[in-house]
Amino acid sequence: MTIELKVNGTLHTLDVEPDAPLLWVIRDELGLTGTKFGCGIAACGACTVHVNGEAMRSCVTPMSAVAGAEITTIEGISANGPTQVQQAWIEHQVPQCGYCQSGMIMAVTALLKTNPAPTDADLEQAVTNICRCGTYPRIRAAVAALAQAQQG
Amino acid sequence: MPTRRAILFGGAAAGGALIVGYALWPSHRREDADRLDAKGDERFVSNWIKIATDGTVTVVVPHCDMGTGIFTALPQMAAEELDADWSMVRAEQAPPDSLFANGALAEGFILSGQGLGREQIPAFLRGIVGNSFRTIADFMDLQTTGGSSAVRFTGVYGMQVTGAAARELLVKAAAARWSVSPDACVTKNGRVILSATGKSFGYGELAAEAARYSPSSNPKLKSPTEYTLIGKSLPRADIPPKTNGTAQYGIDVQAPGLLYAALRIAPVFGSKLKSVDTRGAEGMRGVRKVVKLDDAVVVVADRYWRAKDAAASLAPVWDEGGAGNVTSASITAKRQAALKAGPFDVDQKIGSGAEALSGGRVIEAAYSVPYLAHATMEPMNATAVFRDGRLEVWSGTQDGLGGRAHCAKVADLAMEKVTFHLMHLGGGFGRRLPNYFNFLTYAVKTAMALPGVPVKLLFTREEDMQHDYYRPNVLSSFKAALDKAGAPLGWVNHYTTEDNANPEAHLIYGIANQEISTTKVTTHVPTGPWRSVEASWHGFFIESFVDELAHAAGTDPVAYRRALLKEKPRHLAVLERAAQEAGWGTPLPPRHARGIAIFECFQTIVAEIAEVEVADDGGLTIHRITAAVDAGTTVNPDGLKAQVEGAIIFGLSAALHGAITIDKGAVVQANFPDYEMVRLLGCPAIDVHVANSDGPYGGGGEPGTPPVAPAVANAVFAATGIRIRELPIRDHGLALKDRPSAIR
Secondary structure: OEEEEEEOOEEEEEEOOOOOEHHHHHHHHOOOOOOOOOOOOOOOOOOEEEEOOEEEEHHHOEHHHHOOOEEEOHHHHOOOOOOHHHHHHHHOOOOOOOOOHHHHHHHHHHHHHHOOOOOHHHHHHHOOOOOOOOOHHHHHHHHHHHHHHHHO | OOOHHHHHHHHHHHHOHHHHHHHOOOHHHHHHHHHHHOOOOOEEEEOOEEEOOOOOEEEEEOOOOOOOOHHHHHHHHHHHHHOOOHHHEEEEEOOOOHHHOOHHHHHHHHHOOOOOOHHHOOHHHHHHHOOOOOOHHHHOOOOEOOOOOHHHHHHHHHHHHHHHHHHHHHHHHHHHHHOOOHHHEEEEOOEEEEOOOOOEEEHHHHHHHHOOOOOOOOOOOOOHHHOOOOOOOOOOOOOHHHOOOOOOEHHHOOOOOOEEEEEEEOOOOOOEEEEOOOHHHHOOOOEEEEEEOOOEEEEEEOOHHHHHHHHHHOOOEEEOOOOOOOOHHHHHHHHHHHHHHOOOEEEEEEOOHHHHHHHOEEEEEEEEEOEEOOOOOOOOEEEEEEEOOEEEEEEOOOEHHHHHHHHHHHHOOOHHHEEEEEOEOOOOOOOOOOOOOHHHHHHHHHHHHOOOOOEEEEOOHHHHHHOOOEEOOEEEEEEEEEOOOOOEEEEEEEEEEOOOOOHHHOOOOOOOEEEEEEEEOOOOOOEOOOOOOOHHHHHHHHHHHHHHHHHHHOOOHHHHHHHHOOOOHHHHHHHHHHHHHHOOOOOOOOOEEEEEEEEEEOOEEEEEEEEEEEOOOOEEEEEEEEEEEEOOOOOOHHHHHHHHHHHHHHHHHHHHOOOEOEEOOEEOOOOHHHOOOOOOOOOOEEEEEEOOOOOOOOOOOOOOOOOHHHHHHHHHHHHHOOOOOEOOHHHHOOEEOOOOOOOO
């Protein structure tokens, strides 16, 4: 069967199974490899994308659940140069190996949309992604700087 | 530590031309390098340094990128001695070719010790060199990234020396143009300047001429007081592509006609495939082939999820050999028996050794740590194609040249028939070092079964966690005798090992009588290096037991260590700095307590102080870790801080949660819910203080890990009186308050 999917503003008609995971469709069908595979069970957040603007873990999201939805990936938010979140990531020298950072940035970007000035506690509750390199202190610092900028 | 000058001369005597020849290639090798790796008008001036006519300096880095910042730190070291214009400096990955084998690594490991001998070879390299000491030439095939070695060996023995040598050649070329002595010239910001007139040439204008001269084997190095780049927190060039999804990891490789492979590896280590009915899987959508290997079944399909689903549908039958009944309990019993009865090999005896125990009050304790997985965020993977008798492989490994050699061996091909593309690593931590390349083996064997077709083989998280090479499960027992004042008279330590005695069991403390012995116990569970290697267990054992001695003596744990470090000014300074920064001894809120630990590994000294809170209901919160670090001369202080922060969190995940257990011969844990990690919630505030030290260059990636487990355990003792002698901490009735109210 075919499923329609809008990814980063482009509409795709895809011949995939309804239970095909969104993550692998994004990576293997569409060749957008910025979204990463980490655990396959929504436990680590490396695969976080936006579905109609909300952060979602794509590794357990079946295609049937997102037919007709608007998907934004790390490539989508980067299309017009670095966003404020990405700039803060560079300024605070956040990434180490970098593998989890697409998911982190997508999760933080979604949080800031609904809560532009999150506290540390807000951030810790909302972003539960795993980083094995241990970049959490710098993620906190980067988000605190973004929150501060919001509050002027 | 010998000076580099002494090494260049001394090396010639000890190892012949190999050592001298490594640092500075003869001209024909520069031509080979130009052919292999120079693009456009670039010229190799010395090894690892290319200069183009527009003045761009490219530093070729013989390491992988796994996030430690060495693609900035190593160019900083080369550019410092070269007097390059930093804005014109680029870094590039060295091709996995023997021409770019990292001789500096060999030099560092062999010569930075007190003498020649395999005792100086770190654990992670032991398997590579085997049990006998081999020639330096054997080391020359290395491009390994591990052992916190990039800065202290590649940087010190390679980058600085070749940067200085290149600078001398550029000066020679300019002096010849002006018909003056090289002494009449100075260098600054990528230019050679004639002192008398102020006239200058850019390095780009001189590179081709400079490359015609033979480099000196003993270039003059700067005094640290002259440094302008070393010691600066320059931003990392690898970071921007890691924020927008463009950095390419092994898992991201794409190729025309690419197929995807998922696998089922025999759950019990050492098992063989007996039989498998492949008919069902072969009929599933997209499946192209089912490949039977010795100890695995691989399904190749047109999309990864189809390969994975088909692999999951298989019911392979395994011949488990003799290990099908092994459990963690049976392994522990075996180790306990050996630790009780021996046989023991005495690794170190100082003074009267164990006899000193009779002279004082004896304190005893037994400790253990569990197996640990690496759990890199990017699961193991490799892409390979076997076409027209040649093999091409893409993967992220901690050794590109070693990866290429491994693939050649698996495919039974000559090295020249194998191309290896080293990708970014989504985490390494020791997992992707040579000897631990099971993912390359499976990928190459699968590609050989489908000639002409590129195949990307990817472990699921479950395969990754259950087919690792684990940080070993280690038991250690101590006896110490205290004098009337509580000072240790004697120290006796027995521990289990899978291979050799561990230098990390040796104490930094001045104790007059010591006896340290090992007993060897092996099991069917594969083991390997895990961030900080042997220090990851001895740090916990030693620093916890020293804390026990301090409490038995009724002495403050910082004061107790201070007294034992009288003869070690650098260690003492690190201890005092951590204590001062953490406010050791100052009042804390109710139920809060502090614990300290100090450890040296990879030539770097780190002290950490944990501040914890244990609520009345047993809820444990880690509020803050304060670290003081002496890594000698620091190339990039912010980079070092980032590494120590990360090393602390890596160690903390293991200390609080980490345990791989065995049942029916196989690993029980399969994914993150049962092998849990510290996340943002639960991650303490971390303050890292880098000492300004004139000590030798120390490692950066690993030394932050060992002190965190004992610092936290010692703080828990201070808060509760519960002495944690077995990790992880969560097994001691303490509830970790680090889970969000709802994990999505």
